[in-house]
Amino acid sequence: MTANTRLDDLHIETLAVRAAVERSQYGENSEALYLTSGYVQPTAAAAAARFAGDEEGYTYGRYGNPTVASMEQRLAALEGTEAAMGTASGMAAILMMCMGLLKAGDHVVCSQSMFGSTIKLIGSDLAKFGVQSSFVSQTDLAAWQAAIQPNTRLLFAETPTNPLTEVCDIQALADMAHNAGALLAVDNCFATPALQRPAAMGADIIMHSGTKYLDGQGRVMAGALCASQQLITEKFLPVLKSGGMTLAPFNAWVVLKGLETLDLRMRAQTVRAGLLAEWLEKHPSVARVYYPGLTSHPQHDLAMRQMSGLGGAVLSFDVKADGPEQARTRAFHVLDSMKMLSLSTNLGDTKTLVAHPASTSHGRLTEVQRQAAGIGQGLIRVAVGLEYPQDVQADLARGLDTF
Numbered sequence: 001m002t003a004n005t006r007l008d009d010l011h012i013e014t015l016a017v018r019a020a021v022e023r024s025q026y027g028e029n030s031e032a033l034y035l036t037s038g039y040v041q042p043t044a045a046a047a048a049a050r051f052a053g054d055e056e057g058y059t060y061g062r063y064g065n066p067t068v069a070s071m072e073q074r075l076a077a078l079e080g081t082e083a084a085m086g087t088a089s090g091m092a093a094i095l096m097m098c099m100g101l102l103k104a105g106d107h108v109v110c111s112q113s114m115f116g117s118t119i120k121l122i123g124s125d126l127a128k129f130g131v132q133s134s135f136v137s138q139t140d141l142a143a144w145q146a147a148i149q150p151n152t153r154l155l156f157a158e159t160p161t162n163p164l165t166e167v168c169d170i171q172a173l174a175d176m177a178h179n180a181g182a183l184l185a186v187d188n189c190f191a192t193p194a195l196q197r198p199a200a201m202g203a204d205i206i207m208h209s210g211t212k213y214l215d216g217q218g219r220v221m222a223g224a225l226c227a228s229q230q231l232i233t234e235k236f237l238p239v240l241k242s243g244g245m246t247l248a249p250f251n252a253w254v255v256l257k258g259l260e261t262l263d264l265r266m267r268a269q270t271v272r273a274g275l276l277a278e279w280l281e282k283h284p285s286v287a288r289v290y291y292p293g294l295t296s297h298p299q300h301d302l303a304m305r306q307m308s309g310l311g312g313a314v315l316s317f318d319v320k321a322d323g324p325e326q327a328r329t330r331a332f333h334v335l336d337s338m339k340m341l342s343l344s345t346n347l348g349d350t351k352t353l354v355a356h357p358a359s360t361s362h363g364r365l366t367e368v369q370r371q372a373a374g375i376g377q378g379l380i381r382v383a384v385g386l387e388y389p390q391d392v393q394a395d396l397a398r399g400l401d402t403f
Contacts, residue, residue: 090209174202
């Protein structure tokens, strides 16, 4: 909700620790946490003007907060957009985007390998209100183009995808969307602006689950949309005021401070993910590894161009098995054999988190949807943290070495 109108000549590492609202009269060095649900107005006329949007100023906690504004300004600065709006979660951000941009009869084109909850929200929940959707191969530009209809208003991609780390060509999709009079939204949760800035490649909206790497330590729920000031003010702010997907000030403050170390964490965790991917690729119990940093990844070259030459901190792998039942049994064996790593469906933590997507994050999808997304029963996702690399390998080896 706050425009990024200063600090434009600074580097991204500096913006991560300096972009925020102005200090209060007390001169605090660390950004203040404003815990309040309401604001005292100087006059009745000022209150009326602020509620009408004719005058700057905070009015009610659901509409805005200085701490939330600091987080929004910092994230917008990192993504290179004019503005950003915080939300209660990543899924709240997607819902706000769809409610702000779409109406009954409109059409959305999405990747079929997106996060399971995103597929469920757009493909099933919004369908009840007349929003049409098509899901296509993440990497097939011809399929994206063929899916566009006269009523297409939005193309929505996630790159890399969760959990198979498929990468799409952001610039190509942006050109495709704009030629059709539509917008391109990109879920940048996996790469973050530390590695990838979709707005510089033509994306109109960048979506985040701040719960992941922006926080970085698995503490709070948060989300955000980064876009032009016009989109934020005219499309998304009205939905926030009515729908209440509001980001709590404390959560915003945690994410705000997390952004200060985002670049350092992403680069360190990416190095560790690369080492783990190489180790897994050589393990006799592993059928395939999905990681953009590996030269074996189908979109490796594209990923390197878009993601600052790095592969990110998330990878997935399939265990070797004869059929889905054995694959599930072996995947569960690997997970249950761990003694140090965390069996958790979150990602972006400094602790390595390991999950079984088919039964958790993609568990609400139909079997047809799961198969289309490439989510098999033997698939394991690893969001690599900051532990010593060989300790992570040893914990996974407990299961991989024993079937």
